[in-house]
Amino acid sequence: MLWFTYSWKKKGNTMVLSLSGEMLRWKRLYKDMMSLKEEIKQIVIEGILKSYGIQTKPVIEIPPKAAFGDFASNISSFFPCEKKISFDDFMNTVVDKLSKKNDMFEKVLRKGGYVNFFLHNRVLFGRLRNVVEEGAQFGSSNAGNGKRILVEFVSANPTGPLNVVSARAGVVGDVLVKLLNFTGYRADAEFYINDAGRQMHMLGESAEIRFKELLGESGEIPEDGYKGEYIKDYVKQFLNDKKVVSMSEVERIQFFKETVKDEMVKSQKHSLERFDVRFKKWISEVEILKQFSVQQVLKILEDRGDVYKKDGAIWFSTTKYGDDKDRVLIKQNGTHTYIVSDASYHKNKFERGYEYLINLWGPDHHGDIMRLKAAIEAFGFGSRNLEIIIVQQVTLVSKGKKEKMSKRSGKFITLDSLLDSVDSDAVRFFFLMRRSQAHLDFDVELAKTLSLENPVYYTKYCHARTVNIFNFAREAGLSMTDDPDLSLLKEPGEREIARLVLLFPEVVQGATEKRDVHRVPYYLLDLAKAFHSYYQKVRVVTDDGPLSEARLFLVKAMQQVMKNGLDLIGVAAPEKM
């Protein structure tokens, strides 16, 4: 028995009926069943199953050209060779049955081995009502079934400002989390602060040397130290601090190690917020190791017979789990390698209740995948529950020239400096326009351009334009109606917009499942193009009241999808530009 509870909530001047979680879940289930593609799939299964007893599930595609209909299925691949019928008879019978069986299609045509479905306008435009009704929820689903996923990304050393590569991972991760939550998973974003180990000591030392420099003493930052100016800028403030000045060198290194770290974490957080990338949790390596120590990690691996001593170090037999060579856990000098804390951290993730982990790593870490999977397998969590996505590098291109970056030397473009010259929305959009595993050339000049050459402005302008139309309609005395006569919509452009609008849920689902965040901005560009083109040819607001109302309704549905899509990629949907 299902319980539907609801309550009245005040929203502005009106009372709004608010549904309980159970009701919303039920509504989502219902909607999934109503998905166009799924519906057609069922129709095809019925049409074929009944006649030929074929078990295979058909694939419903979006045809490459409008001439091939709204949906298509390659029925020929289901041709039952063992049955004594000709291919033509089979195809014709299938098409015949499909076109008679329902009133959804205006026509069903056979073209070679394909069956093309042409949706009835009544159905296509009628579905726009669902879009407007579902509003911000349109496109969402419960496909994820509430599965808890932790997406960890950026996770830079707190040794300096974030660079553009971290920024790319930041956007991709942020959007992935949004997509997962939109499709019914429960996903959280997390930032792992690598605040233990030798790198932090180097940071303290580099700061100390800078400090001495400022005091007039000479010193040189070692080869693998941190040479960026930001450290000098930071330590300056302590020149008049008697307490700090009178510290011994060892004390001061320790002091700087802590304070510079805190400062860097703070500044990284600030940069990411400027960029609208937010994490549910910032978790510290030092804290993790307090909970699950190096000794405990070793103990588990020892009990499994996965460790051995060699050359004065302790090794982990990762080759047993498919790695190409074994890895050191405890170095000759007695300190542990970072695999140990990484293993500890990932155990912690699972123990906090996450069922599935997604990590976004830089290309320099691809070689580390096997060893972490080995550890997770050894801990008994199943390495298939860890997914690593490699986010490739970014090359900034300015006026046709590529800029090389190197972190250690302190020569790299920071996220902050990029955001100083380029709008955050533009950076996000461009970072999302490539598959994450592909290298990305970021054209700074193009991103700054405030014109149609710039896809970000093209897309955002589409939304602003719809708002403008509604304003114009209001001034013309027209109001939005919930129940327009949609049969008045007859223009090809209207059909195209409606078709794209109804495809949105498929796009969201595909982008999430394949982790292909770039599909969302590409889709929005397509939608914007269809709309700009339509706008140029057809007036929405005319003397014909009912027709105008129908067109406004179409625009309303499109605006909603554009808004939902822009929300997913974290780009503003402006009212005017």
Next chain:
RNA sequence: GCGCCCGUAGCUCAAUGGAUAGAGCAGCGGAUUCCGGUUCCGCAGGUUGCCCGUUCGACUCGGGUCGGGUGCGCCA
């Protein structure tokens, strides 16, 4: 040497194993009394680096090969 990523139009890139491989920009040529000229339409542009293979069917999968990038530490 080994591993990973990428080779698609002049440039930057798309294309759940499916139909005649598509966009944007750049180039050329047009449109517009209008709800914003921050727009639209058209033309041109290709042996998907190359060679095998799997398949009814390959840009997509597998094996080579060439080119570009990147990583290969008892650093993280």
